[in-house]
Amino acid sequence: MVTMQDVAERAGVTKQTVSNVLSGRVAVRPATEARVRAAIAELGYVPNLVARSLATGSTRTVGLFVPTVSTAFYAEVVEEAEDVLDAHGYRLLLCTTRRDGERARRHLAGLTSRSIDALLIAGDQGLTDHLPLLSRTRFPVVLCAWETRAPAEFPVVTVDYEHGGYLAGRHLRELGHRNVAVLASPAHTLRVNGFRRAFAEDGLDVPAGAVHLAPEPSFRAGIEAARAALTAHPSATALFATHDVLAVGALEAARDAGRSIPDDLSVVAHDDTPEGLLARPTLTSVALPTREMAREAIGLLMRAIENTTPTEPRPGLLQPTLIARESTARRG
C-alpha cells in the first residue's frame, strides 16, 4: 500500500510536509502543495486512519448502544444519530444489546480499548446495572431515551415520559371517561404515573388493580393483557396502553370481546409507531420527539469531544405530544 512516505518521495519533500498539506494546520507554499497533491493523485494515496488514530488519540468513531434496531423508534434513533455523525465526519460503531444484560456488559467492557471517541446509550433496558463499567472511561458518554433513574454522572437527553402518560390521561378525561384500565409494560411506570396524575387532577383514582402488566411489548402480550383487563373491568370505557403494539393487541382483543372501538371502548396508546397508523381504527397515541432527541444527544457528544469543556448543564426533557386519531371518542 502507498504511504505518506511514498507520496513525499514522489513530490520531493518529506512526509511531514505531506502531513501538513493534508491537515492544513501548517501553511505550505502553493507550489509545494501542488506537487504534493499531484503525487497523492498519481499514487492514489489514502491516509491510513489507524495510524492517524494512534498518533492523535482520536478514531473519529462514536459508539451507539440500542436495545434493538427492529422497532421504528430505535431505527430512527440510529438513522438520526448517523446523520449527525456523518455531518461531523464521524463514523458509527453499532451495538444492539437485545435487552441482554450480559451481552451489554461484554460490549461495554470492550469499549475501553480506545476504539471510540464517545458513546451514546439509547434505552435503558438491561444496561443500568452495568453503567458503573463506564465510570472511569476517558471518553464522553451520553444517555438517551432513558426511562428509569439514570446515574447522575452522565448527561441524559430524554423524553418526559411522565408527561406522555399525563397527556394520554388528560385526553381520556376530556372525552369524559372516568372508568379506565391500563395495559403497561413493566418498564413504563413513569407513563402510568403520569396517566394517573391526569385523573387525580379531577379527583379520580386509577387503582393499582386497574393496571395490567404485559411482560413484553408485543402484539400477543397486548391481546392477553387486554383480555384480562376487559374481563376484570367490564365497565371500563377506555384503555390506556403504554405502547402502540400493546394497543394493537388490545384492538384485537376488544373485537373478540364484541366491543367496538371507539364507540364501546376508547383506546389511547403511547409512542405513535407506524403500526398504530396501520391499525384499524387508527390509534390515538402519544408521539415522541425521537429525531430531536437523537440529534440533541449526539450534538451534546460532539461538543463534548470537540470542546473538551466541562460537561454542559444537564439538558432538559423533550416533550411528547398527543395525536388524536380514530381509536378514542367521547364516552358514549
Added chain:
Amino acid sequence: MVTMQDVAERAGVTKQTVSNVLSGRVAVRPATEARVRAAIAELGYVPNLVARSLATGSTRTVGLFVPTVSTAFYAEVVEEAEDVLDAHGYRLLLCTTRRDGERARRHLAGLTSRSIDALLIAGDQGLTDHLPLLSRTRFPVVLCAWETRAPAEFPVVTVDYEHGGYLAGRHLRELGHRNVAVLASPAHTLRVNGFRRAFAEDGLDVPAGAVHLAPEPSFRAGIEAARAALTAHPSATALFATHDVLAVGALEAARDAGRSIPDDLSVVAHDDTPEGLLARPTLTSVALPTREMAREAIGLLMRAIENTTPTEPRPGLLQPTLIARESTARRG
C-alpha cells in the same frame, strides 16, 4: 493511561513478554504469566486496540452497508450480522445509505482507509453505480439481498427473487385466478418476471399493461397503484403486490372500492413483513430467509478474512417460501 510497558515494569519483565501472555502465541513460564496477569489486574490495563491494529493490520471491524434500518428486513439483516460478528469477536461499523447514491459513494470512498477488515453490502439501491470504487480494495467484499445484476467480481449471497414471484403466481393459479394485476416497485422486475412465468406455465399471459408501478414501497404508493389497477382492470380477481407494504395499501384501496378481501379480490404479497401480519385480513406473502442470508454472507466474509484462501465458489441462491394467510382465496 496504562500501557503494556507499565504492566511490564510492574511485573518485572519486558513488554514483549506481556504481549506474549496476552496473545498466547508464545508460551510463557507459568510463574511469569501469573505475575503479568496480576500486574494487568492491579493496574487495570486494557490493550490499546488502535495500536494493535496498526501493528497487525487488522481492526477486527466489519463494515455493513444497508439502505435503511427502518424496515423489518434490514433490521434483521443488521441484527443477524451483528450476532455472527460478535461470535467471531468482530465489531460492526454501520452505514445506512438511505438509497442515496451520493451518500453511498462518499462512505464507500472513506472505506479505503484501513479501518475495516471486510465489507458486507446489503441491498443494491443506489449502490450498483459506485461499486467500481471497491474494485481495488484490499479487504473482502460480499454482496447480499442483491436483486439486480451484480458485478461478477464480488460474491453475492441473495434470495431467488424470481422464484418468490413465481410462488406468488403459482399460488394464485392454484386458486383458479386467471385475470390478475400487479403492483410493483421499479426495482422488483425479477419478482414480476417470476410471477409471469407461473402464469405462462399455464399458457396465460400477464400483459405489461397489467403491471402498475409504485414509485416507492410505501402504504400511500400502494393505495395509488391499487386504485389505478382496480380502475384499469375491474375484472381482475387477484392482485400481486411485490411488497407487503404495497399490499397493505392495496387492502385499503380495495375497501374504498367496495371490494371485500379475499371474497371479491385476492391479494398476495412479497417479503412477509410484520405489517402483513398486523393487516386485516392478514396477508398471504412470500417469506424471505433473511437471517439465513445474513448469516451466510457474514460467514463468507469471516472465512475470507481468516483463511485468506482464494474466493469460494459463488454461493447459491436462498429459497423463499409462500405463507398462505387470509388475503387470498379460491376465485369466487
Added chain:
DNA sequence: CTGAAAGCGCTTACAG
C-alpha cells in the same frame, strides 16, 4: 522461555 530491535504509518512540537 525471555529480551533487544525494528517497524506499523501517522502527527506533533521544534529547529532552522
Added chain:
DNA sequence: CTGAAAGCGCTTACAG
C-alpha cells in the same frame, strides 16, 4: 515555509 526527531502502543521475527 520545510526538515529532522521523537513518539503514539502495540506486534513480529530473531537472538540468546
